[in-house]
Amino acid sequence: xxxxxxxxxxxxxxxxxxxxxxxxxxxxxxxxxxxxxxxxxxxxxxxxxxxxxxxxxxxxxxxxxxxxxxxxxxxxxxxxxxxxxxxxxxxxxxxxxxxxxxxxxxxxxxxxxxxxxxxxxxxxxxxxxxxxxxxxxxxxxxxxxxxxxxxxxxxxxxxxxxxxxxxxxxxxxxxxxxxxxxxxxxxxxxxxxxxxxxxxxxxxxxxxxxxxxxxxxxxxxxxxxxxxxxxxxxxxxxxxxxxxxxxxxxxxxxxxxxxxxxxxxxxxxxxxxxxxxxxxxxxxxxxxxxxxxxxxxxxxxxxxxxxxxxxxxxxxxxxxxxxxxxxxxxxxxxxxxxxxxxxxxxxxxxxxxxxxxxxxxxxxxxxxxxxxxxxxxxxxxxxxxxxxxxxxxxxxxxxxxxxxxxxxx
Amino acid sequence: xxxxxxxxxxxxxxxxxxxxxxxxxxxxxxxxxxxxxxxxxxxxxxxxxxxxxxxxxxxxxxxxxxxxxxxxxxxxxxxxxxxxxxxxxxxxxxxxxxxxxxxxxxxxxxxxxxxxxxxxxxxxxxxxxxxxxxxxxxxxxxxxxxxxxxxxxxxxxxxxxxxxxxxxxxxxxxxxxxxxxxxxxxxxxxxxxxxxxxxxxxxxxxxxxxxxxxxxxxxxxxxxxxxxxxxxxxxxxxxxxxxxxxxxxxxxxxxxxxxxxxxxxxxxxxxxxxxxxxxxxxxxxxxxxxxxxxxxxxxxxxxxxxxxxxxxxxxxxxxxxxxxxxxxxxxxxxxxxxxxxxxxxxxxxxxxxxxxxxxxxxxxxxxxxxxxxxxxxxxxxxxxxxxxxxxxxxxxxxxxxxxxxxxxx
Numbered sequence: 001x002x003x004x005x006x007x008x009x010x011x012x013x014x015x016x017x018x019x020x021x022x023x024x025x026x027x028x029x030x031x032x033x034x035x036x037x038x039x040x041x042x043x044x045x046x047x048x049x050x051x052x053x054x055x056x057x058x059x060x061x062x063x064x065x066x067x068x069x070x071x072x073x074x075x076x077x078x079x080x081x082x083x084x085x086x087x088x089x090x091x092x093x094x095x096x097x098x099x100x101x102x103x104x105x106x107x108x109x110x111x112x113x114x115x116x117x118x119x120x121x122x123x124x125x126x127x128x129x130x131x132x133x134x135x136x137x138x139x140x141x142x143x144x145x146x147x148x149x150x151x152x153x154x155x156x157x158x159x160x161x162x163x164x165x166x167x168x169x170x171x172x173x174x175x176x177x178x179x180x181x182x183x184x185x186x187x188x189x190x191x192x193x194x195x196x197x198x199x200x201x202x203x204x205x206x207x208x209x210x211x212x213x214x215x216x217x218x219x220x221x222x223x224x225x226x227x228x229x230x231x232x233x234x235x236x237x238x239x240x241x242x243x244x245x246x247x248x249x250x251x252x253x254x255x256x257x258x259x260x261x262x263x264x265x266x267x268x269x270x271x272x273x274x275x276x277x278x279x280x281x282x283x284x285x286x287x288x289x290x291x292x293x294x295x296x297x298x299x300x301x302x303x304x305x306x307x308x309x310x311x312x313x314x315x316x317x318x319x320x321x322x323x324x325x326x327x328x329x330x331x332x333x334x335x336x337x338x339x340x341x342x343x344x345x346x347x348x349x350x351x352x353x354x355x356x357x358x359x360x361x362x363x364x365x366x367x368x369x370x371x372x373x374x375x376x377x378x379x380x381x382x383x384x385x386x387x388x389x390x391x392x393x394x395x396x397x398x399x400x401x402x403x404x405x406x407x408x409x
Numbered sequence: 410x411x412x413x414x415x416x417x418x419x420x421x422x423x424x425x426x427x428x429x430x431x432x433x434x435x436x437x438x439x440x441x442x443x444x445x446x447x448x449x450x451x452x453x454x455x456x457x458x459x460x461x462x463x464x465x466x467x468x469x470x471x472x473x474x475x476x477x478x479x480x481x482x483x484x485x486x487x488x489x490x491x492x493x494x495x496x497x498x499x500x501x502x503x504x505x506x507x508x509x510x511x512x513x514x515x516x517x518x519x520x521x522x523x524x525x526x527x528x529x530x531x532x533x534x535x536x537x538x539x540x541x542x543x544x545x546x547x548x549x550x551x552x553x554x555x556x557x558x559x560x561x562x563x564x565x566x567x568x569x570x571x572x573x574x575x576x577x578x579x580x581x582x583x584x585x586x587x588x589x590x591x592x593x594x595x596x597x598x599x600x601x602x603x604x605x606x607x608x609x610x611x612x613x614x615x616x617x618x619x620x621x622x623x624x625x626x627x628x629x630x631x632x633x634x635x636x637x638x639x640x641x642x643x644x645x646x647x648x649x650x651x652x653x654x655x656x657x658x659x660x661x662x663x664x665x666x667x668x669x670x671x672x673x674x675x676x677x678x679x680x681x682x683x684x685x686x687x688x689x690x691x692x693x694x695x696x697x698x699x700x701x702x703x704x705x706x707x708x709x710x711x712x713x714x715x716x717x718x719x720x721x722x723x724x725x726x727x728x729x730x731x732x733x734x735x736x737x738x739x740x741x742x743x744x745x746x747x748x749x750x751x752x753x754x755x756x757x758x759x760x761x762x763x764x765x766x767x768x769x770x771x772x773x774x775x776x777x778x779x780x781x782x783x784x785x786x787x788x789x790x791x792x793x794x795x796x797x798x799x800x801x802x803x804x805x806x807x808x809x810x811x812x813x814x815x816x817x818x
Contacts, residue, residue: 052741054737054741055740055744055747055748055749056736056737056739056740056741056749056765057740057749084733086733086736086737087733087765087766087767088767089750089766091766092766121733122733122734122736122737123732123762123766123767124767231737232733232736232737232740310719310805310809310813311813314809314810314813315813317810317814318813320814322531323532324493324495324530324641325531327465327496327641328463328465328495328641330464330465331463331465331466331641333464338464339464340464340465340466341498343465353496353532355498356465356496356498357497357500357501357532358496358497358498358533396810397810397814398807398810398811398814400723401723401805401806401810402807404719404720404723405723405724405726405727405806405807
């Protein structure tokens with residue numbers, strides 16, 4: 001039961017000049033399911049990405065890193081669900097490379113111009129032969145207006161496809177930014193991984209894509225958490241086809257650069273928040289803002305301590321304004337010299353704690369009222385500096401346990 | 410439903426010469442409940458302790474630290490349940506001091522010789538007047554053989570009292586080590602806190618108590634986790650009355666010192682493990698051993714990543730050998746240069762993963778068999794050094810969510 005999330009309307013997803021998407025049923029794990037997606041990029045396109053920091057990263061993540069190290073010029077992306085190809089050793093690398101080579105041959109490009117992605121069960125052999133057999137059908141399906149189909153094609157345990165799109169005028173030309181994402185828990189019994197793909201037709205110096213994708217990730221996908229488990233396969237790509245006809249952006253802090261950044265960040269945030277809204281068992285969407293820190297890092301420490309606390313998350317599930325749990329989480333966040341007597345806590349606009357203690361004017365019914373909402377903002381003031389950070393998360397329900405305790409069959 | 414835990418038999422709890430314990434019903438939060446406990450120590454006793462690192466520590470913790478800074482000679486401990494006196498600001502400090510002063514007056518000792526402890530709901534005013542009114546009855550109840558009553562008196566949401574006792578011969582004299590503990594979640598809607606109290610009549614240089622309590626904590630209470638939430642009130646005290654008649658221990662690495670250390674650590678581990686066995690909603694007791702690390706710290710990072718992962722814990726609840734989740738947790742534990750191709754994973758004696766990949770000889774039914782047990786050891790070999798660490802935890806069940814999502818009424 002996603003929180004304020006609906007399936008994207010295909011008409012709202014603007015095609016990106018130079019990008020085509022196709023899907024098919026390859027039977028990777030289950031029959032009658034669109035589980036193989038290809039994204040084709042016209043010559044001259046550039047790609048940058050950020051990947052899981054998990055040291056146990058999956059084979060396709062290792063290959064993406066290798067292929068991107070060869071340069072940003074890419075022509076194709078291939079994504080399978082049903083199998084994460086993680087914890088699979090050398091055999092997993094061989095199978096992921098086999099998929100790249102096969103797709104490259106079909107497209108008459110180099111294998112290094114292909115980026116592979118996998119999501120699904122961990123520690124099982126990738127059935128690469130089924131993927132190879134499915135590639136021709138996926139290619140035949142490729143069209144510029146298949147963004148919604150691709151969003152559905154990369155779903156695993158997601159209950160809804162996730163996509164977002166914006167247009168912005170840059171240098172007199174309409175520039176499009178469209179993206180898709182997937183993920184419901186950071187890892188699931190069967191299904192692993194957060195994936196995000198955002199494409200733009202903006203003309204931009206390819207060297208700017210890596211800082212832009214890093215910034216966008218740090219303001220979106222790197223600021224969400226459902227259960228604190230970092231997947232072996234998490235990946236986020238930014239694609240630029242350079243076809244919009246705008247004067248090429250040569251600096252991210254120029255007027256045109258800032259316009260594109262704003263659009264890319266907005267699309268990325270909408271895609272990332274959609275993952276939280278569709279979080280396993282989620283019934284509430286929680287925004288955690290930490291203000292007045294000395295550094296962004298310490299604000300993030302406090303925000304994640306709150307967002308990861310099972311006690312805080314079960315209290316949100318119960319609509320219980322048990323706000324001492326939030327104070328306790330701030331206290332154990334690891335901010336070495338934190339002075340508890342300076343802390344403020346707000347629940348939406350309700351001022352609960354001042355100078356580290358419960359305000360005399362705070363009435364539990366006010367906290368209770370906010371806790372019953374589907375969307376809640378927790379705001380903590382550390383009152384020791386000017387830094388701030390925001391993280392998005394969801395609550396922790398019976399349904400989460402049910403989903404994750406299900407046997408994999 | 411605790412995991413392999415039963416109530417202590419009072420006959421098994423050896424009195425500690427110089428220690429008397431008394432309880433009463435003070436009505437701190439609820440009527441007809443033994444919620445106030447005093448521990449009286451004969452003159453000459455010494456105390457050392459370790460306390461929560463939560464920066465939002467409770468008022469009684471702050472006062473314990475202050476009083477211990479004045480020296481180890483202590484005469485009384487007072488513990489209330491029903492209210493944690495945390496997040497209560499200056500008023501909380503005043504009320505905790507009031508309790509110390511009142512008890513000191515009744516015993517004709519200095520307030521600094523009293524150590525106060527509170528456990529229960531956070532962010533509510535401590536009803537210190539009820540505690541003051543209850544102190545005479547608690548004192549009147551004090552007897553050397555009331556360890557079991559005290560273990561019951563400090564319970565909050567614990568389903569069983571927790572106590573342990575051993576005797577060891579040191580220098581030809583029988584030395585006793587007896588302790589009690591409480592805690593079921595690190596924090597609960599109503600009830601907060603892990604508390605541990607271990608007393609010995611061993612004669613020992615008081616200066617050795619602090620390193621001994623630190624060592625014991627680091628091998629017991631600091632190695633357990635239920636939900637990763639560090640309470641505002643966690644406390645662990647080691648008391649020595651020095652009355653056993655053994656030649657005073659002057660070094661922890663002497664023969665006598667090692668004998669006492671072994672007994673104190675064993676009692677502390679039993680008390681700490683009892684908290685996990687009685688963990689909120691626990692159905693399994695899990696031992697996580699990390700071996701072959703470069704440092705103990707990195708072994709602990711990996712052990713806690715496993716022990717805190719909601720996905721690992723729900724898999725244990727489901728008896729699902731979904732072991733990729735364990736690998737993923739090791740991968741995101743933050744060990745910077747971990748080489749995934751060196752990892753081994755065992756479930757009890759079943760060798761699941763070698764060189765980072767699933768062993769060809771591993772059969773899922775073997776993993777399944779171990780997962781169905783009530784006690785399971787997860788062993789991970791990092792194969793990069795000689796350090797090791799062990800952490801104890803429990804699984805994560807529907808009952809945990811039920812307990813923690815209950816409204817506080």
